[in-house]
Amino acid sequence: MHILCKQELLMNSINIALKACSTKTTMPILGCILIKAYDNQVTLVGYNLELGIESTIQVEVIEEGSIVLESKIFSEIIRKMPNEIVELSTDGSQMARIICEDSEFVIAGQAGQQFPELTQVERYKSYTLSQHTFKEMIRQTIFSVAQEESRPILTGEMLQIKDGFFRLVSFDGNRISYRQTPLSTEYETQEVVVPGRTLSELSKILSSDETDMINLYFEEKNILFDLGECKVVSRLLEGQFLKYEHVFSSDYATRIEVDCKKFLMRIERAALISREGKNPIKIKIDGDNMIITSKAELGTAREKLGIELEGNELSIGFNPKFLIEALKSIDDDRICIHFISPLAPCVINPTQGDYYKYLIAPVRMSLTHND
Amino acid sequence: MHILCKQELLMNSINIALKACSTKTTMPILGCILIKAYDNQVTLVGYNLELGIESTIQVEVIEEGSIVLESKIFSEIIRKMPNEIVELSTDGSQMARIICEDSEFVIAGQAGQQFPELTQVERYKSYTLSQHTFKEMIRQTIFSVAQEESRPILTGEMLQIKDGFFRLVSFDGNRISYRQTPLSTEYETQEVVVPGRTLSELSKILSSDETDMINLYFEEKNILFDLGECKVVSRLLEGQFLKYEHVFSSDYATRIEVDCKKFLMRIERAALISREGKNPIKIKIDGDNMIITSKAELGTAREKLGIELEGNELSIGFNPKFLIEALKSIDDDRICIHFISPLAPCVINPTQGDYYKYLIAPVRMSLTHND
Incomplete structure (x- = not known):
């Protein structure tokens, strides 16, 4: 094998194939990248037997062939090269020679045939x-x-x-994230x-x-x-x-509309007191406001936020992490949340449409938790 | 104590005092920040008995006093607050109340008198x-x-x-860094x-x-x-x-001038093969060029760089880490390096002046290391 390729192009392709290389494995070849040169293109392959990635680039192929190189050292060498033409060649003894400007590396590889075959998927319907x-x-x-x-x-x-x-x-087991x-x-x-x-x-x-x-x-x-x-x-x-x-229900006893970013900020602050989520936070929906409280030995937090309420007032407890991760993933300014009871999951929806739904199970609050 | 202070100003000051707070200590108070309010200013103090930092800001002091708060939770609460006025107050029971907009925290503190006194340094000569x-x-x-x-x-x-x-x-023990x-x-x-x-x-x-x-x-x-x-x-x-x-000598047998960034890049690349510095790299000074080589089971690296040489040719080995850290710290485009022998330290200097000097001991190369 003998190819010429711009450093940046080769590096991008390595970075893609790398994502399927195994770092911890009892089969060292799964931590390697297969490089195949043919028809003026090079395909780099990473494969950990569960996930396989092939990345193909157009390069100058002087001699076709293939080699398997340890992905860590190969990617580090190419990353440190200047953005000039990299020359990669092999000889019969499975040594790869990498030359770029005044820099020359020789590293041991394995024959391309040693690399496991990627699973072929029939292109029946796309x-x-x-x-x-x-x-x-x-x-x-x-x-x-x-x-x-x-x-x-x-x-x-x-x-x-x-x-x-x-x-x-x-x-x-505790929450469902749904997107369509x-x-x-x-x-x-x-x-x-x-x-x-x-x-x-x-x-x-x-x-x-x-x-x-x-x-x-x-x-x-x-x-x-x-x-x-x-x-x-x-x-x-x-x-x-x-x-x-069957889990998502269109029924609700309480429906609120709230500013997503403001709600997130308040939950994040209240979570500081909840001992990294070990203590639940409590949300009390009360007229035009929700009051978010949390409590631990070291102190208490109390946050207030204006809401639009439809239906019953309610007090409910949550693991703040579940709310935080859902709210962070939403881009909408305002969201709608449905509740049934303090013991039933809430569902976060868009105020219009249904392109996402986040269902989150509550935490049963002890009766001693005051607000 | 009762103060009013813009969140950003308070946060900056906390970040400074935090640098002297101990994270691992058997004395929990050394992981705390002392807050002292007096004369319309607040001083925040971190102190781990070796290093103490005092940061003072101008704020509105409604009531003078002091309190000691656990630095991690205090800094996290203030960091998550909006950039508005933060109100911090204490009562007789050493509870601190922190209010900002719709957010209210109450956290347990300790009396200011519990905090160790910072060492006083006489301002004799500055x-x-x-x-x-x-x-x-x-x-x-x-x-x-x-x-x-x-x-x-x-x-x-x-x-x-x-x-x-x-x-x-x-x-x-292996190298000296000197700056004046x-x-x-x-x-x-x-x-x-x-x-x-x-x-x-x-x-x-x-x-x-x-x-x-x-x-x-x-x-x-x-x-x-x-x-x-x-x-x-x-x-x-x-x-x-x-x-x-006594260690820096003005004698040399070999003096080279070289581009600092290019030299650094080549050493960094050659170091990839030296098993994270476990194997030394070899530098051969040979007429108008230096040849940098390294070798391990997995392969070899060879790098070439143009130099200006005065004196004898030379081959010498180094731990690449020592060269990399010195070269990274230098801002000059070109540097000068003095050598005496393969067994004596080299010294990196500016090409003019002497505002820095880096002395680095060599590694004795085995005779089998070829280039």
Whole structure:
């Protein structure tokens, strides 16, 4: 193999493939990057057996071929090079020579054939949406993916195509984050569960440009995200995800409208006293105001915020972290919150439309908690 | 105590006092901030028994008094407040009430009298220099303060007033960093050793404005840095510091001039192969070029850089970290390096003048290290 490539272009491509390299693994080759040169292009591949990423760039290929290099040292060398032409070549002994201006590295590699084959996903039917929208949808739901492995299915997000909508839903046992966007074409219902790590790495690669599109293809056990010059393959999680439709209710006894940023600031402040979320905060909805209080040995916090109330007054307790993460992900100025009772989850919605819903279970307050 | 103060002003002052608060201590009061209100000003004090910082601001004092508050929760509460007037008041039971707009906190404190008295330093003779210069001098020498406590005196920097110069010198057993600036007045010789932690916290407070001055006062065991609205008191280290004058020699067998940034970039790249500095890098001075090489199991690096040579050719080994830290601290485009032999330290100087000197001991190279 022998290629010539501008440093910046190569570095961008390495950074993409790196996101699928394993840092902790008993198989050292999963911490490597495969470099394949053919037809005046180079494909860099990272693959940890769950998630695989291929990034392809146009370069000058003097001799076709492939090599596998340890991703950490390879990326550090290229990162420290000046933004000039990098020459990468190999000889029969699997040593790679990297030359850029007055700098020359020789590092040991492995034969390209040693690298595990990426799972192939049949391109049977594709779903297309804007990369920017998908990136936003991941940001707005990823935080409530379960961190514990006790129920593996909950460490992923449900990706659902139904009724002309594309939806992402996550559930960690205490809260549900739900986000949807309309599809331009009608498809039959599809549901798969994508590992949270796949979505979080994918979101770092997705463009923020509304006009860049992504195509999704899925099979029973695998999904392919095609971004054009970059392809992401991931295994799917198997099992039964939450039947979330039955959990959201349109009934409510109390409905408030409130300024999202002001509500967030007040919850964040009150949370300072709640011993990093160990003590719940209490929200008392009382006429034109909500009073947010928290209490611990070291002191008390009391915050007031104007609201528009429809329905009953109410006192309810929450883990402040759950409210904070949901409120941070919302871009709207004003939001609407529905409550049923102090023992039932609340649901945060837009004041108009239903493109997101955050359901959060309350914490039962002790009777001694005063406000 | 009862005061009114703009949030931003109070926060700045807390951030200064915080730098002397202890995070790990068996005496919880050393993790607190003392707040003293008197004569329409408030002084915030942090003190860990080695380093003490007092920051004074002009505020509206409704009632004089003092209180001691746990620094972490106090700073977090004020940081999260809007930039409006904060009202801080105490009652007889040592509870502090903090009110800002619709937010109200009550936190437990301790009586001001509980806080340890800061060491008083007699203002006998003052040395004046620009805060900016002092800040730069600390940045350019602090990295070679010894990290190990085995020789406590080396965990500080020597602050020397001699021959019309103000100097900072640090020495960790392998390298000396030396930086001087002329004083406008002639003083008698003075030498004290200031703890590295004091200088590194002080440098965060020092202004980058050339016209802001700092006054230094010292006694046998303590030093006072007076920045005007902020005062820093520190104990001095006791013992005999290195007699550095005898170590710097004006003799050399090899003198080179080289581009500082280009040299740094090449050393940083070669260091990638030296297993995080575990293997030395080798520098071969050879006519108009230096060749920098490094070698480990995973591969080799070879870097070339043009130089101006005076004297003998030479091959010498170094721990790359020592060269990198010295070169990073230098602002000059070109530097001069003196060598005596492969077994003697090199000295990095300006091409003109002597306002800095970095002495670095070499590493003996094995004979099998080829280039």
